[in-house]
Ligand SMILES: Nc1ncnc2c1ncn2[C@@H]1O[C@H](COP(=O)(O)OP(=O)(O)O)[C@@H](O)[C@H]1O
């Protein structure tokens with residue numbers, strides 16, 4: 109039974125990675141930039157939810173909604189102030205360095221407001237766990253909610269992209285910004301929308317992550333952020349199903365490695381697997397082969 | 403008043419001046435050709451008209467409205483479509499999805515379907531392949547798709563940037579036939595071409611662009627017979 113419970117735990121952690129990876133992969137696909145501050149938006153989401161529910165005593169659902177609003181606004185602000193002026197003119201390296209700067213900026217702002225002591229985050233998941241097979245296998249409420257959230261988010265997002273005008277605009281911008289503009293698509297607002305969606309999802313990821321691993325510090329977002337970035341690359345950066353697959357696989361590999369091999373080595377194993385996958389498939393599992401220009 | 407009036411536009415890429423103050427106009431119903439050697443500034447001109455590039459000075463008026471500073475994404479809704487150089491279809495979308503992108507700014511759902519039928523009528527090959535991924539079409543088919551996509555916005559003026567580039571002679575003829583038909587159906591055409599002979603043979607008027615300035619202009623038929631044009635652009 110321990111394999112099954114590891115597996116579930118892995119899928120659950122992987123679901124969080126997948127939700128975060130969606131933000132990386134959408135922003136990369138549409139703005140062609142790596143938003144390395146994305147992990148810290150998760151952390152801000154965690155603090156927003158913490159403040160609402162633990163400091164102000166609000167109910168879980170409104171707390172989560174407020175955290176999402178905070179992160180969505182934050183995502184749009186970051187995009188407009190920090191990245192937009194650079195996207196057209198500057199080199200990709202300048203954008204990357206700016207993203208790293210934004211990351212430290214967010215960490216330090218939170219450090220100033222909330223201090224460096226980790227907060228103990230009480231789970232916002234209030235549904236009870238399941239006991240199966242006479243108690244040999246327990247599934248926590250957090251695990252259930254996390255996996256379900258990830259599935260629902262994937263479903264809504266794919267429908268949004270394939271069925272709405274905004275979704276089609278995102279696809280067009282991801283393929284060719286200039287041609288998209290000629291179709292009448294406002295590229296800047298499409299990119300802002302992408303940041304908004306990615307950041308709103310980061311808030312959900314933050315709440316789920318802190319509910320499962322209840323310690324919140326200004327650095328909480330850093331490692332999951334990097335792992336989710338790895339997951340996005342693993343699955344094929346720019347691909348939404350790739351982010352999902354990459355996230356789940358990464359979570360499962362990490363938990364199985366922790367359970368059966370070594371806790372200390374688990375991260376090394378995760379990154380080792382990534383390197384092997386990229387050697388065999390440089391575009392990731394579901395990544396598109398770079399298309400030859402005619 | 404002409405449908406499109408370009409007045410003394412100067413365009414730079416950083417320090418490099420690509421257009422040194424050019425002026426021309428396109429009247430309603432005309433086919434106007436803009437010919438010139440590689441690097442003369444033809445693409446730059448079209449990009450500046452549709453707002454993908456900004457002129458440092460000068461002005462552009464479309465249908466009497468000043469569009470010099472209009473963002474590119476507002477231009478198509480005003481009635482001007484641009485078939486860019488190199489086709490630039492959305493390679494990962496299907497033919498049908500590409501065509502629907504062309505109608506992105508339109509809200510009249512039912513009439514969009516009518517336009518789609520018109521486009522399919524003009525390009526039967528696109529109808530046959532409507533479910534195919536655009537990136538897998540041949541060059542000529544992609545050109546047709548790019549033109550069909552532009553027509554989906556029901557433009558008054560269509561700008562075409564080297565539609566015959568890289569195509570086999572059969573496709574070149576087909577594309578020029580279609581341009582003629584698009585014009586016959588009432589759409590004004592500004593045609594950029596390196597294939598000067600073909601362009602001049604269907605155009606009403608033409609301008610010759612030479613390193614960022616207009617060196618000659620006139621009736622297309624006259625330019626076809628002009629010795630200097632023949633020497634420089636018609637290989638005679
Ligand atoms: N993105 C760019 N950056 C710098 N120079 C450019 C760029 N695009 C075009 N140019 C230069 O501007 C001039 C005009 O180019 P272009 O308009 O593409 O010519 P054409 O379409 O007539 O072949 C050329 O000298 C070209 O090298």
Ligand SMILES: [Mg+2]
Nearest residue numbers: 444445446487
């Ligand atoms: Mg050109």
